[in-house]
Amino acid sequence: xxxxxQWPATLVQPVGSPLSLExxxxxxxxxxxxxYRQAAGRGLQLLFYSVGxxxxxxxxxxxxxxxxxxxxxxxxxxxxxxxxxxxxxxxxWSVGTGGEGETQYFGPGTRLLVL
Amino acid sequence: GQSLxxxxxxxxxxxxxVQINCxxxxxxxxGLSWYQQHDGGAPTFLSYNALDGLEETxxxxxxxxxxxxxxxLLLQELQMKDSASYFCAPDDSWGKLQFGxxxxxxxxx
Numbered sequence: 212x213x214x215x216x217q218w219p220a221t222l223v224q225p226v227g228s229p230l231s232l233e234x235x236x237x238x239x240x241x242x243x244x245x246x247y248r249q250a251a252g253r254g255l256q257l258l259f260y261s262v263g264x265x266x267x268x269x270x271x272x273x274x275x276x277x278x279x280x281x282x283x284x285x286x287x288x289x290x291x292x293x294x295x296x297x298x299x300x301x302x303x304w305s306v307g308t309g310g311e312g313e314t315q316y317f318g319p320g321t322r323l324l325v326l
Numbered sequence: 327g328q329s330l331x332x333x334x335x336x337x338x339x340x341x342x343x344v345q346i347n348c349x350x351x352x353x354x355x356x357g358l359s360w361y362q363q364h365d366g367g368a369p370t371f372l373s374y375n376a377l378d379g380l381e382e383t384x385x386x387x388x389x390x391x392x393x394x395x396x397x398x399l400l401l402q403e404l405q406m407k408d409s410a411s412y413f414c415a416p417d418d419s420w421g422k423l424q425f426g427x428x429x430x431x432x433x434x435x
Binding site (some may be wrong): 247253254255256257260273301306313314315317318320321 | 357359367368369371374386410413417422424426427428
Protein backbone atom coordinates (compact mmCIF):
# COMPACT_ATOMS: atom_id res chain seq x y z
CA UNK A 212 0.00 0.00 0.00
CA UNK A 213 1.00 3.59 -0.50
CA UNK A 214 2.06 5.87 2.31
CA UNK A 215 3.20 9.45 2.46
CA UNK A 216 5.50 10.87 5.10
CA GLN A 217 6.20 14.43 6.10
CA TRP A 218 8.64 15.79 8.62
CA PRO A 219 8.97 17.47 10.88
CA ALA A 220 5.45 17.45 12.30
CA THR A 221 5.88 20.84 13.95
CA LEU A 222 8.48 23.53 13.60
CA VAL A 223 9.10 26.89 15.25
CA GLN A 224 11.53 29.09 13.39
CA PRO A 225 12.70 32.71 13.75
CA VAL A 226 12.08 35.23 11.01
CA GLY A 227 14.91 35.21 8.50
CA SER A 228 15.95 31.63 9.14
CA PRO A 229 16.04 28.98 6.40
CA LEU A 230 13.47 26.22 5.96
CA SER A 231 13.51 22.70 4.63
CA LEU A 232 10.44 20.46 4.74
CA GLU A 233 10.59 16.98 3.34
CA UNK A 234 7.93 14.72 1.89
CA UNK A 235 8.40 11.15 0.72
CA UNK A 236 5.97 8.71 -0.83
CA UNK A 237 6.21 4.93 -0.65
CA UNK A 238 4.51 2.22 -2.63
CA UNK A 239 4.02 4.01 -5.94
CA UNK A 240 6.11 5.13 -8.88
CA UNK A 241 6.22 8.44 -10.74
CA UNK A 242 3.57 10.15 -8.62
CA UNK A 243 2.43 13.70 -9.17
CA UNK A 244 3.47 15.63 -6.07
CA UNK A 245 2.05 18.79 -4.56
CA UNK A 246 2.82 21.27 -1.79
CA TYR A 247 -0.07 23.17 -0.23
CA ARG A 248 -0.22 25.75 2.52
CA GLN A 249 -3.21 26.24 4.77
CA ALA A 250 -3.55 29.28 7.01
CA ALA A 251 -5.57 28.86 10.20
CA GLY A 252 -9.27 28.46 9.40
CA ARG A 253 -8.70 28.81 5.68
CA GLY A 254 -8.62 26.68 2.57
CA LEU A 255 -5.66 25.05 0.89
CA GLN A 256 -3.42 27.13 -1.33
CA LEU A 257 -1.48 25.20 -3.95
CA LEU A 258 2.18 26.27 -3.84
CA PHE A 259 4.00 23.85 -6.15
CA TYR A 260 3.33 20.74 -8.14
CA SER A 261 5.60 18.29 -9.90
CA VAL A 262 4.96 15.66 -12.55
CA GLY A 263 8.47 14.20 -12.47
CA UNK A 264 12.03 14.48 -11.21
CA UNK A 265 13.33 18.03 -11.62
CA UNK A 266 9.97 19.25 -13.01
CA UNK A 267 8.49 21.88 -10.72
CA UNK A 268 5.68 24.31 -11.41
CA UNK A 269 5.08 27.25 -9.12
CA UNK A 270 1.58 28.48 -8.51
CA UNK A 271 2.23 31.45 -6.28
CA UNK A 272 5.32 33.71 -6.46
CA UNK A 273 6.87 33.99 -3.02
CA UNK A 274 10.05 33.34 -1.10
CA UNK A 275 9.55 29.57 -1.16
CA UNK A 276 11.01 27.05 -3.59
CA UNK A 277 10.55 23.35 -4.20
CA UNK A 278 12.75 20.58 -5.50
CA UNK A 279 12.27 16.98 -6.48
CA UNK A 280 15.66 15.28 -6.34
CA UNK A 281 14.20 11.77 -6.47
CA UNK A 282 11.04 10.24 -7.90
CA UNK A 283 9.26 10.01 -4.57
CA UNK A 284 10.84 12.90 -2.69
CA UNK A 285 9.58 16.47 -2.65
CA UNK A 286 11.28 19.23 -0.68
CA UNK A 287 9.98 22.68 0.20
CA UNK A 288 12.59 25.29 1.04
CA UNK A 289 13.11 28.90 1.91
CA UNK A 290 16.29 30.90 2.36
CA UNK A 291 14.69 33.46 4.67
CA UNK A 292 11.37 32.89 6.40
CA UNK A 293 8.77 35.62 6.78
CA UNK A 294 6.10 35.89 9.46
CA UNK A 295 3.51 35.28 6.74
CA UNK A 296 5.03 31.87 6.03
CA UNK A 297 3.43 30.48 9.18
CA UNK A 298 0.83 27.84 8.43
CA UNK A 299 0.06 24.19 7.93
CA UNK A 300 2.07 22.72 5.06
CA UNK A 301 0.64 19.71 3.35
CA UNK A 302 2.24 17.43 0.81
CA UNK A 303 0.03 15.34 -1.45
CA TRP A 304 0.43 12.81 -4.22
CA SER A 305 -1.67 11.47 -7.05
CA VAL A 306 -1.12 9.02 -9.87
CA GLY A 307 -2.27 9.83 -13.34
CA THR A 308 -1.63 11.78 -16.50
CA GLY A 309 -3.32 14.98 -15.46
CA GLY A 310 -6.77 13.99 -16.53
CA GLU A 311 -9.96 13.66 -14.64
CA GLY A 312 -10.57 12.00 -11.37
CA GLU A 313 -7.11 12.02 -9.91
CA THR A 314 -7.58 11.62 -6.20
CA GLN A 315 -4.99 13.41 -4.14
CA TYR A 316 -3.71 11.76 -0.99
CA PHE A 317 -2.37 14.02 1.71
CA GLY A 318 0.41 13.57 4.18
CA PRO A 319 0.04 14.39 7.88
CA GLY A 320 1.36 17.92 7.40
CA THR A 321 3.90 20.18 9.08
CA ARG A 322 2.80 23.01 11.35
CA LEU A 323 5.20 25.91 10.92
CA LEU A 324 5.24 28.88 13.24
CA VAL A 325 7.51 31.74 12.33
CA LEU A 326 8.28 34.12 15.21
CA GLY B 327 -11.52 34.29 -13.74
CA GLN B 328 -11.76 31.57 -11.15
CA SER B 329 -14.03 31.49 -8.13
CA LEU B 330 -15.37 28.99 -5.66
CA UNK B 331 -18.21 29.51 -3.19
CA UNK B 332 -19.49 27.36 -0.37
CA UNK B 333 -21.07 28.28 2.98
CA UNK B 334 -18.65 28.97 5.78
CA UNK B 335 -20.49 27.02 8.47
CA UNK B 336 -23.43 24.68 8.92
CA UNK B 337 -24.78 23.44 12.26
CA UNK B 338 -27.07 20.44 12.65
CA UNK B 339 -28.04 17.85 15.25
CA UNK B 340 -27.10 14.19 15.26
CA UNK B 341 -29.21 12.15 12.87
CA UNK B 342 -30.06 15.11 10.68
CA UNK B 343 -29.25 15.68 6.99
CA VAL B 344 -26.93 18.44 5.82
CA GLN B 345 -26.39 19.71 2.29
CA ILE B 346 -23.28 21.70 1.45
CA ASN B 347 -23.61 23.64 -1.79
CA CYS B 348 -20.71 24.56 -4.01
CA UNK B 349 -20.64 26.88 -7.00
CA UNK B 350 -17.49 27.23 -9.03
CA UNK B 351 -15.98 29.03 -11.97
CA UNK B 352 -12.79 27.62 -13.47
CA UNK B 353 -10.86 28.03 -16.72
CA UNK B 354 -11.16 24.30 -17.39
CA UNK B 355 -13.20 21.61 -15.75
CA UNK B 356 -12.97 17.85 -15.50
CA GLY B 357 -14.89 17.14 -12.34
CA LEU B 358 -15.62 18.04 -8.75
CA SER B 359 -14.01 16.42 -5.72
CA TRP B 360 -15.00 16.63 -2.07
CA TYR B 361 -12.57 16.36 0.82
CA GLN B 362 -13.07 16.13 4.56
CA GLN B 363 -10.66 17.61 7.07
CA HIS B 364 -10.93 17.11 10.81
CA ASP B 365 -9.48 19.80 13.01
CA GLY B 366 -5.70 19.47 13.08
CA GLY B 367 -5.66 16.69 10.49
CA ALA B 368 -5.00 16.31 6.80
CA PRO B 369 -7.74 16.36 4.15
CA THR B 370 -9.10 12.99 3.07
CA PHE B 371 -10.89 12.21 -0.16
CA LEU B 372 -14.65 11.68 0.01
CA SER B 373 -16.04 11.60 -3.51
CA TYR B 374 -15.64 12.68 -7.12
CA ASN B 375 -18.21 13.60 -9.78
CA ALA B 376 -17.14 13.72 -13.41
CA LEU B 377 -20.64 13.49 -14.87
CA ASP B 378 -23.93 15.12 -13.99
CA GLY B 379 -25.93 13.34 -11.36
CA LEU B 380 -25.70 11.81 -7.94
CA GLU B 381 -22.90 9.61 -6.59
CA GLU B 382 -23.63 7.74 -3.37
CA THR B 383 -21.02 6.45 -0.96
CA UNK B 384 -22.57 5.20 2.23
CA UNK B 385 -24.04 8.06 4.23
CA UNK B 386 -22.47 10.62 1.90
CA UNK B 387 -23.73 11.56 -1.56
CA UNK B 388 -22.39 14.09 -4.01
CA UNK B 389 -24.17 15.76 -6.89
CA UNK B 390 -22.95 17.65 -9.92
CA UNK B 391 -24.59 19.84 -12.54
CA UNK B 392 -21.96 20.85 -15.06
CA UNK B 393 -24.27 23.23 -16.92
CA UNK B 394 -24.95 25.14 -13.69
CA UNK B 395 -21.34 24.92 -12.40
CA UNK B 396 -22.89 23.63 -9.21
CA UNK B 397 -22.52 20.69 -6.92
CA UNK B 398 -23.41 19.63 -3.43
CA LEU B 399 -22.39 17.17 -0.77
CA LEU B 400 -25.16 15.51 1.21
CA LEU B 401 -24.40 14.15 4.63
CA GLN B 402 -27.09 11.85 5.99
CA GLU B 403 -27.66 10.38 9.44
CA LEU B 404 -25.19 12.86 10.88
CA GLN B 405 -22.84 11.57 13.55
CA MET B 406 -20.65 13.51 15.96
CA LYS B 407 -17.58 12.28 14.07
CA ASP B 408 -18.83 14.13 10.97
CA SER B 409 -17.92 17.43 12.63
CA ALA B 410 -15.18 18.65 10.30
CA SER B 411 -14.46 21.01 7.43
CA TYR B 412 -15.61 19.98 3.98
CA PHE B 413 -14.00 21.28 0.81
CA CYS B 414 -15.28 21.16 -2.72
CA ALA B 415 -12.46 21.16 -5.24
CA PRO B 416 -12.97 21.41 -8.99
CA ASP B 417 -10.09 20.13 -11.08
CA ASP B 418 -8.94 22.07 -14.11
CA SER B 419 -7.40 20.98 -17.38
CA TRP B 420 -4.22 19.63 -15.77
CA GLY B 421 -5.84 17.94 -12.84
CA LYS B 422 -4.94 20.57 -10.28
CA LEU B 423 -7.53 20.96 -7.58
CA GLN B 424 -8.82 24.37 -6.58
CA PHE B 425 -9.71 24.38 -2.91
CA GLY B 426 -12.01 26.98 -1.40
CA UNK B 427 -12.22 28.09 2.20
CA UNK B 428 -14.35 25.08 3.10
CA UNK B 429 -17.51 24.58 5.12
CA UNK B 430 -17.27 23.91 8.83
CA UNK B 431 -19.92 21.38 9.82
CA UNK B 432 -20.79 21.37 13.50
CA UNK B 433 -22.83 18.42 14.75
CA UNK B 434 -24.56 18.89 18.09
CA UNK B 435 -26.09 16.21 20.34
